[in-house]
Structure formats: C-alpha cells, structure tokens
Amino acid sequence: MEIVTNDKISAPIKSPSPWVIARRKFVKNKLAMISLIFLVIVIILSFLAPYITTKDIVRIDFMKISKPPSSEHWLGTDTNGRDVFTRMLYAGRSSLTVGLGCMFFIVFIGTTVGAISGYFGGKIDKILMRFTDFVLMFPFLVFVIVLNTILSGKVSGLWTLIFVISVLTWGGVARIVRSRVLAEKENEYILAAKSIGCKSSKIIIKHLLPNVASTIIVQATLLVAVTIVAESALSFLGFGVPADTPSWGNMLAEARNSDVLRDKTWIWMPPAIAITLVILSINFIGEGLKDAMNPKSKR
C-alpha cells in the first residue's frame, strides 16, 4: 500500500526530547549556570568537609575565644573558641540536607495528593483539598516548634526537623499540582489514554506527571530555598537543628549577643553571606528552569 505524503522526513534517527531541549536552553542561561556551578561547589565543599579541614567543630577551647581571622583560623573563632570556617562547612552540610530532604518529602507528598485530587475530582478531591486546607491553616512556627520539641530525641536530630517541616509545608505544592493537573487532564490525549485502556494510575504517572513536571521541578527548586530559610530561622530561635550540630541558622544565633553583632562580625557574617548566596543562586536556578521548560520562552 502506497500513500503519498508530500512531507517525508529525512532527519537524524533520534530527535531531541522536550527534556533535552529544555536542558539546552538552560545551559545558555548564564546567570542560572553560574548559580548552578556555585551551588554545586557549595554542596561539594560541605559534604567533603571532613577531608578539607581537620579542626574540631564541637570541642570548646577557652584559649581561643572570639579570635579574629588569622592564618590559622581563616574566618576566626566563635565565642566558644571553635573554628568558624570549619563550622561553616559542616553547617552547610546540615542546612543543605534539610533543604534537599524537605524538598523530596514535600514534593512527594504534595505531588501525590495534588495529582490524585486533580485527576479523580469529585468527592476524593473535596476530601483531600479540605485536608490540605487544614494543614495549610496550621500556624507554621508554633507547630514546628511544638512538634520538633516533642519528637526530638526520638529520631536523629536533623531528620526530626526535616519531617516536621515537610509535614507542614506540602499543602502549597499539592494545590499547585492539583491546579496544573486540572488544566492538563482536559487535553484530548488523556481521553485517548483512557480509550486505549490505560489504568488511572498509568494515566497519572505516564501522561499527566511528565506534563506537569516542569511546574513541579521549579517548585522543588524554590522549596530548597524556602526550607533552608525556615531551618535558619528556627535554628536562630533555638528550635531548629539541635545545638550540637552546626547549621547556618545555629551559627547566626550567636548574633543574638549584641556584642557579637556589633564588634565580632566575622562570627556571623560568613553564615549570613552563605545563606544569602545559596538562596539567591537557588532562585536564579529556579527562574532559569522556569524559562527553559516553558516552550514559549525564546531565551
């Protein structure tokens, strides 16, 4: 059987997937790429901290209290005589773990709830969304502080905080995913998937989620920034990461002492700058991803 098509194709066999196209666009975005490189360096430095410095992060040394930066202590020492640079690296490890860990949990819970709610609609949607509203309604700080205090000691330090922040923050993602799924499921290809005998689970995982993934990925990126800030704020208040584990928020907490804040800037400036730069670069990456995954953007 011969059918005449006036537009036969003679292109290379494999053609770029929408993901590949997005990656190419992202790589061209200088600001996002610089941010990404910076973030990767920070992550590597933090997680390789034990190989970079050998100084102790916990031991208190009264001989070295609040020493300004020197060749031995690059960023000086804090009010307990501990090396600020070393603590910075280890602190990055906990802050980034909290950020990334929360991001995974939040995206997982939020996407599951949002996709199920949006796809099935009706009663399921009503029940899940009212539950989401209920969770979103909790006063965040109060609940985090209470839950974290109750749970601390039962699970190892960081993971309590990650769990608590995640449980209270997934609502926003669930709502965003739901609204995207609501719009996307009206496309005929979802009807087509139904008509060729796909089960609901397959329609959600194979057809809906890849098409709302761009939104989810951008949200996930920004969530890392949001949760790092949340962690810092909580630790600053003394309710976040346990005091014996350094985190950028914990280190900032020393600035509550007005003497440190005014005269010993080397103690609190480094974590403050680290937080600012990391959040900034994450946001730039998020923006870059948003542009890259939007097929209409020309950049």
Added chain:
Amino acid sequence: MNDTTIKYEKENLLEVKNLKTYYPIKGGFLRKTVGHVKAVDNVSFSIKNGETLGLVGESGCGKSTTGRTILRLLDSTEGQILFKGQDITKLQGKSLREIRKDIQMIFQDPYASLNPMQMVGSVVSEPIMNFQKKSLASLKNEVIELLRKVGLPEDAYYKYAHEFSGGQRQRIGIARALALRPKLIVADEPVSALDVSVQSQVLNLLKELQDEFNLTFLFIAHDLSVVKHMSDRIAVMYLGNIVEIAEKESIYEEPKHPYTQALISAIPIPDPRKKSNRIILKGDVPSPANPPQGCPFHPRCPQAMAECSLSKPLLKEVKSGHRVACHLY
C-alpha cells in the same frame, strides 16, 4: 439496490437504543443540580459490520458526545449501547478495559490528542502494551509496520509529536487507534482540523484501512461533502436528536426533514452559473439545557405546523431504510 440488501443481512455490530447523555448543571450555594444539558436526548441507531455511518449536525448538537458515550469515555444517563449484542453501558473495571480492544477512537484535534512528552513509538505501542505481553523487538516491529501502513516513515518511531505536521499527527492518531485491531472506530471529526489539501489524503487513508482491516466506522463530521465521500449511511443530528437517518444516496437526493433540506441546500455548488436554492434558517439553535417543547426544530422550521410545538415526532420509516422524525410524513 442489490448492494443494500446484502448489507441488511449482515448483523448489527453496534446498536444504540434510546441513548441519553445529560450533563448536570450545578448552581446555587450548595451546588445542587438545578437542570441538565441534554447533549444526547434519546438517540437510536445501528451500524452494521463493515459499514460507515456518518453522523452530521452543527456544532453543539451532541455528535461528539454520542461518540464519546459509545466509547464509554462519558457515562450515559439512560439507554443501551449494544456492541455485538452485549450491553456495554454498565461495564466497569476489567470488562470495560476488555471492550476498549474492540472500540477505538480517532480524535478531532491532532495537536491535543498526542502526549507532547511521548515518542511516537511509545504512543503507538502503548495500547498494545496495555493488553499484551510482548518482547520489545516484536513490539517495535509491529509498531513500525503500523506506522508504515498509515504512511509514516520508519524513523518517526523515535520522534516526538511536535516534529510533525497536522496531517502526520493525525496519521499517528490513526496508527494508535489501529494498534489493537479494533472492530469499530469512532472517528470524531478526524479531518476538520486539517488543511483541505491534507484532508483528502487522510480520508483516503481511512478508506483503505477500512478495506484492509474490515473496520466499521462511526464517522462524525460537520462537513457534508466529507461525510458524503466517506459514509454508506448518514444520520443527521439536531439538538441531541437524530432527525433523519438513511442511505447516503437517499438522503442527498431526497432529504425529507426540513433541517436536512436546509443543510443540503447549503452545500456550495462548484458552478457559478447554477443558482442555488439556499434555504436560510431563521434564529439560533436553542439551548440544549432548555430544548423547546415538541419537535426540537419547530421554532426554526419553515414548514412548522401547530402540531409541531405540541408533540415530539418519532423516527418513522417513510421509505425502505429512510427514517425521519417529522410530522410532515
């Protein structure tokens, strides 16, 4: 005439009896159902094995809803859909999935009906994978064979839908619908989104495939010349009702229903000297949420009588195989 008698001996592949599909209208503070949009209101017809039934009507008259209800993509409110004698309106879960192997759909919009994140190979192999366990190699062979059948190059397998033109995308949709070797294909305006030059290619492809795979079509369209080209029989819908159903020749030569007459008079005649006797209908289509009493067409009908606003005419046979719902006959 001999041809039609043979057709009548064939059994009905699909029989639709008094099908109603209503969409609820929610309103008020408690979002109660305050009314219904009667998209499909008491529709009955049958399609014989190997036949093409054209379903025509203006937009919003319930053609697509009828098609989607037959595929069970929408739930019917009332009535029966008998496929090979089995009522499929109440099927659920596994038995519903089984019926999908026999009834497939070609969608109207070649852009929205393909997942932009899926490679063409995956689009076409998905229906097969849903029902059969096959090795990747034999699956790929089968898919490439299908792509070849619908006139797409082999290397389309690794491409994405956005790399194709509208006509080619529609071919991908046709390959997907064919993958399970269905008996019945509901083609929901398969060419109305395409260029006129590409339309005929796709229509001829559908005809060739019909012969090759012994397909039965429910061909939904609003373009009368397209329907004439494709169909054996034609059903005309107006406001959720079938107003006339007959053999193609019969309906084009002697349309009985005033609505059909108006439709046929609107077909452009490719001869500038010939004067067409265009019947211009007055007014607009009434809302299907609040259809008029009696005959749904009577407010616009040039031949309306007193009776028309009182009782709804039923389909009755005015000639062998030609049925009309009109009080004139």
